Amino acid sequence: SAVISQKPSRDICQRGTSLTIQCQVDSQVTMMFWYRQQPGQSLTLIATANQGSEATYESGFVIDKFPISRPNLTFSTLTVSNLSPEDSSIYLCSAGESSEAFFGQGTRLTVV
Amino acid sequence: GQNIDQPTEMTATEGAIVQINCTYQTSGFNGLFWYQQHAGEAPTFLSYNVLDGLEEKGRFSSFLSRSKGYSYLLLKELQMKDSASYLCAVKGNTGKLIFGQGTTLQVKP
Numbered sequence: 646s647a648v649i650s651q652k653p654s655r656d657i658c659q660r661g662t663s664l665t666i667q668c669q670v671d672s673q674v675t676m677m678f679w680y681r682q683q684p685g686q687s688l689t690l691i692a693t694a695n696q697g698s699e700a701t702y703e704s705g706f707v708i709d710k711f712p713i714s715r716p717n718l719t720f721s722t723l724t725v726s727n728l729s730p731e732d733s734s735i736y737l738c739s740a741g742e743s744s745e746a747f748f749g750q751g752t753r754l755t756v757v
Numbered sequence: 758g759q760n761i762d763q764p765t766e767m768t769a770t771e772g773a774i775v776q777i778n779c780t781y782q783t784s785g786f787n788g789l790f791w792y793q794q795h796a797g798e799a800p801t802f803l804s805y806n807v808l809d810g811l812e813e814k815g816r817f818s819s820f821l822s823r824s825k826g827y828s829y830l831l832l833k834e835l836q837m838k839d840s841a842s843y844l845c846a847v848k849g850n851t852g853k854l855i856f857g858q859g860t861t862l863q864v865k866p
Contacts, residue, residue, distance in 0.1 A: 648803075676852045687844060687859040688800070693851070701851075737799060739854070744807065746790055746846070746854055748799040 651749030665724045668738030673718035678739040694721040728756045759783045761857035763841040777830045786851030
């Protein structure tokens with residue numbers, strides 16, 4: 646199984662600023678994904694992080710708001726830009742191969 | 758479209774057996790996952806089914822019927838620590854996981 650390290654684990658940010666979340670996997674993986682989990686709800690897929698090309702975003706999520714980088718097969722970042730209180734949520738990185746999908750410990754973001 | 762349904766809440770008694778159902782309609786199917794998530798923590802992988810039938814792993818078992826678009830997670834000998842949310846997720850053709858809304862299980866003494 647892959648071990649996924651995600652940081653920061655939590656942060657409190659001012660409106661209008663940005664937060665970049667890092668996700669490091671201990672082995673090369675084909676697929677990496679970013680999810681959002683709002684309080685009391687399930688996970689919503691934001692985008693698929695593609696190595697060497699632009700991320701693939703789900704409906705309702707755009708690159709200007711959630712820019713994603715994936716420079717290699719073990720690392721990805723998600724930036725949440727121009728923060729508003731509605732962005733307060735938990736953000737989770739996921740990685741794995743065909744029969745696996747593991748999660749980082751999540752980043753709890755609070756926007757004030 | 759894609760739709761994954763699970764009950765919102767369930768309650769069971771310590772030591773008993775509980776079955777959490779999941780039905781799905783997705784464009785493409787490359788496996789079904791079950792996760793456990795305790796409050797404030799990340800989801801933990803429980804099981805993966807891609808072929809029909811039952812997969813047993815200790816106190817937890819997961820069943821899949823692809824023709825019926827149906828799965829269940831069976832928890833035996835329930836313990837208080839099993840109180841958590843249980844998430845059903847389906848992997849489609851593109852490899853991404855789509856999650857159901859989750860089932861909150863409360864185990865009572």
